Amino acid sequence: MPKVLRINKGSEEGLKELLRFLLENGKVKGVLTLRKMGEYGAISYSLITNPDDIDSTLPLFPLMPVNLGKQLSRLTLIEAATEPIAVVLRPCELRAFVELVKRTQGSLENILFISSTCGGVYPLEMAVEGNIAEHLPEYWKAVGQGELVPNTRLACQACEYFVPYTADITVSLLNNKGMEKETTLFLNTEKGESIVEGISGKFSEGDMDTTTIEQIRSKRKAEKEKLSDEVELRNLGIDEITKTFSRCIGCRNCSKVCPACYCHVCFFEAETSQHEPVYYERELEKEGCINMFSDTLFYHLVRLFHVSTSCTACGQCADVCPANIPLWAISLKMGEAVQKVFDYLPGKDIEEGLPITTFVPEEFAGIV
Amino acid sequence: MTTTRKGALLPAEGSVQKGIIDFAKQALKQGAFDAVLIPSRVPAGDSFAYFLVRNEAVLEGASPLSPIMPVQGARVISSITRRGKGNNRIAAIMRPCEARATIELAKLGQVDLENITIITMDCPGVIPLSDYFDDAGKGDKVFEDASQNWNSAPMRPVCRICDKFSSAGGEDLHIGTLGTNSGSILLIPHSSKGESILNKLGISLKEDISGWADKVNKLTEERKRERDQANDALRADIEGIDRLVEAFSACINCHNCMRVCPICYCRQCNFDSDKMKFTFEDYFTRAEARGRLMVPTDTLLFHIGRMLHMSLSCVSCGMCEDACPMAIPVAQIFAVVGDRNQEAFDYVPGRSMDEPLPLTTFDEEEFLEVEQSYAGVSSQQEGQNA
Numbered sequence: 001m002p003k004v005l006r007i008n009k010g011s012e013e014g015l016k017e018l019l020r021f022l023l024e025n026g027k028v029k030g031v032l033t034l035r036k037m038g039e040y041g042a043i044s045y046s047l048i049t050n051p052d053d054i055d056s057t058l059p060l061f062p063l064m065p066v067n068l069g070k071q072l073s074r075l076t077l078i079e080a081a082t083e084p085i086a087v088v089l090r091p092c093e094l095r096a097f098v099e100l101v102k103r104t105q106g107s108l109e110n111i112l113f114i115s116s117t118c119g120g121v122y123p124l125e126m127a128v129e130g131n132i133a134e135h136l137p138e139y140w141k142a143v144g145q146g147e148l149v150p151n152t153r154l155a156c157q158a159c160e161y162f163v164p165y166t167a168d169i170t171v172s173l174l175n176n177k178g179m180e181k182e183t184t185l186f187l188n189t190e191k192g193e194s195i196v197e198g199i200s201g202k203f204s205e206g207d208m209d210t211t212t213i214e215q216i217r218s219k220r221k222a223e224k225e226k227l228s229d230e231v232e233l234r235n236l237g238i239d240e241i242t243k244t245f246s247r248c249i250g251c252r253n254c255s256k257v258c259p260a261c262y263c264h265v266c267f268f269e270a271e272t273s274q275h276e277p278v279y280y281e282r283e284l285e286k287e288g289c290i291n292m293f294s295d296t297l298f299y300h301l302v303r304l305f306h307v308s309t310s311c312t313a314c315g316q317c318a319d320v321c322p323a324n325i326p327l328w329a330i331s332l333k334m335g336e337a338v339q340k341v342f343d344y345l346p347g348k349d350i351e352e353g354l355p356i357t358t359f360v361p362e363e364f365a366g367i368v
Numbered sequence: 369m370t371t372t373r374k375g376a377l378l379p380a381e382g383s384v385q386k387g388i389i390d391f392a393k394q395a396l397k398q399g400a401f402d403a404v405l406i407p408s409r410v411p412a413g414d415s416f417a418y419f420l421v422r423n424e425a426v427l428e429g430a431s432p433l434s435p436i437m438p439v440q441g442a443r444v445i446s447s448i449t450r451r452g453k454g455n456n457r458i459a460a461i462m463r464p465c466e467a468r469a470t471i472e473l474a475k476l477g478q479v480d481l482e483n484i485t486i487i488t489m490d491c492p493g494v495i496p497l498s499d500y501f502d503d504a505g506k507g508d509k510v511f512e513d514a515s516q517n518w519n520s521a522p523m524r525p526v527c528r529i530c531d532k533f534s535s536a537g538g539e540d541l542h543i544g545t546l547g548t549n550s551g552s553i554l555l556i557p558h559s560s561k562g563e564s565i566l567n568k569l570g571i572s573l574k575e576d577i578s579g580w581a582d583k584v585n586k587l588t589e590e591r592k593r594e595r596d597q598a599n600d601a602l603r604a605d606i607e608g609i610d611r612l613v614e615a616f617s618a619c620i621n622c623h624n625c626m627r628v629c630p631i632c633y634c635r636q637c638n639f640d641s642d643k644m645k646f647t648f649e650d651y652f653t654r655a656e657a658r659g660r661l662m663v664p665t666d667t668l669l670f671h672i673g674r675m676l677h678m679s680l681s682c683v684s685c686g687m688c689e690d691a692c693p694m695a696i697p698v699a700q701i702f703a704v705v706g707d708r709n710q711e712a713f714d715y716v717p718g719r720s721m722d723e724p725l726p727l728t729t730f731d732e733e734e735f736l737e738v739e740q741s742y743a744g745v746s747s748q749q750e751g752q753n754a
Contacts, residue, residue, distance in 0.1 A: 075648055
């Protein structure tokens with residue numbers, strides 16, 4: 001049974017207290033979490049080394065400006081963290097990072113992972129409009145009661161994996177009715193247990209309430225079905241796909257913000273993907289007309305194919321799409337289907353091999 | 369910038385678009401071109417794309433004045449001709465800013481213009497992508513009403529202050545529509561290529577264009593004033609490093625502004641390259657120096673770097689702003705910087721193929737005043753140090 005640490009403060013303040021404790025006592029040398037940038041109001045991740053700056057952090061602010069899994073890959077790509085750091089991130093970001101580490105794009109070493117039972121994040125569009133603050137009371141009320149939070153990313157409303165798998169410490173938020181008065185931290189690993197030694201708080205033992213988790217999961221599942229119906233992608237046939245992607249402007253921003261898209265040069269931007277003039281001449285001869293955006297559908301299909309085993313459905317792609325394409329629903333549906341076939345949940349376990357690097361001689365005999 | 373004072377008036381049967389399409393069809397039919405590059409509505413109906421068309425019947429549904437600019441046309445021409453001019457003679461019907469970007473790309477070796485005839489038209493602007501994709505039907509209506517009355521209010525912010533909405537001079541053929549009351553279009557050739565096409569089609573230049581030119585000049589002056597005012601107002605918000613940091617503070621470093629920019633043609637942006645990936649120790653040292661480090665890192669450096677690289681060729685098309693997920697007024701900021709930089713070199717991007725890029729032109733006596741003031745500052749500092 002895991003250890004539980006309770007701090008006599010509301011969840012965000014309690015978590016900040018933990019971060020301050022870790023930094024001040026040299027247990028970590030840096031903290032990576034959300035922070036308000038100066039007086040401008042923009043919220044961004046920051047690597048903080050000065051304990052005084054913990055005051056300006058907002059570790060539980062419901063916004064994902066970037067997928068932190070992707071950023072952690074950037075920070076630890078060339079070498080593992082040379083100093084111990086604590087990172088506060090959402091379950092899908094953590095899973096995305098684990099996937100990237102499996103793909104040798106980063107290292108878990110020297111990082112303390114702090115995550116939470118996640119109520120979801122608001123779309124970037126709301127940060128642009130500047131009205132997240134006014135939604136916060138509603139957000140925390142719904143989270144505390146284990147309800148779906150209105151106006152969050154659709155990917156979040158449809159997310160079943162809101163409990164982190166490999167976090168050293170999990171902040172209990174969903175259905176935690178006392179979270180405004182007390183911070184409940186599950187110490188899931190030995191590292192999580194030992195690093196908090198010396199902090200003032202109440203220690204006990206306990207498991208997360210699995211019944212509640214299942215209840216929330218079934219609500220999210222029902223919401224997922226409903227939202228999938230709304231975007232009319234139930235069958236995801238070639239007609240729906242063609243229609244849905246016909247708005248694409250070919251900017252490929254979905255791949256740039258995607259933690260699973262880690263290729264240094266995307267195939268579609270590579271020199272090999274550039275057409276010779278003769279290609280246009282041939283197509284023109286044959287068809288009489290060429291849609292200059294025709295490669296965009298090919299791009300999306302190949303991208304889906306490439307990321308489907310590692311997609312953690314964070315929803316970043318949909319948030320940055322200038323054409324409002326419901327990419328979250330398409331990625332989610334494709335990811336689920338492929339992951340089910342391989343009995344694989346991306347980022348659940350670092351020891352579990354990637355499906356495409358695992359050879360099983362007797363696999364898919366029916367298809368072959 | 370008109371090189372001739374005569375044009376040709378063609379009937380437009382009720383709409384400017386129809387007039388342009390009819391002209392393109394006629395040109396294709398008579399073999400003036402092998403294909404026409406033109407925006408058209410996608411089959412799903414809720415967006416537009418560039419189509420390379422040989423089949424005349426397909427041209428019927430084209431939208432040379434599409435309500436949005438989903439992609440900058442210069443990028444499309446670059447993708448067709450970057451690897452060679454090919455055998456097709458193509459008429460590219462595009463907006464003036466797209467034509468100007470195309471000419472810049474030709475100077476940068478990313479476009480081969482030999483088989484391309486650039487045809488532009490007076491441009492009422494385009495509405496922002498986000499507005500259009502919220503409700504395409506409404507977007508169509510808003511654009512139609514606004515463009516007929518030359519009302520720029522619903523257009524992209526940089527379209528509202530665009531003073532190069534008409535002929536910039538670098539195109540082969542310009543189509544004047546301002547003040548022609550939808551009943552006709554005015555063809556004005558700007559190059560021998562443009563002239564020979566009209567010759568081939570048996571279209572003679574009989575029409576005096578001064579009435580149209582006066583209207584263009586009047587609106588140009590109006591827009592120039594508005595542009596200066598807008599630039600001045602925005603400059604107050606972005607001048608100095610602190611304000612610049614603030615202006616870009618919401619940036620998520622996705623680099624989408626760069627990827628949709630017609631001028632940013634580098635196959636691998638410096639800021640996406642290995643040169644900009646550092647060791648953990650490096651990031652950590654930077655964090656320690658100030659107590660914190662924003663992640664993603666180097667966002668402002670990227671914008672300043674991009675500004676330095678492309679502002680002399682920036683045509684103020686507004687793609688960057690439309691593609692920014694954080695609604696940062698990138699295009700407006702770049703208009704402030706671009707205008708000043710271009711003015712310093714007396715350079716108008718895309719005005720003429722004959723004007724070389726300022727960065728490829730060496731002038732020994734250039735900007736002495738900048739050197740002088742710098743020399744003054746450093747000698748002052750030396751004095752203080754001593």
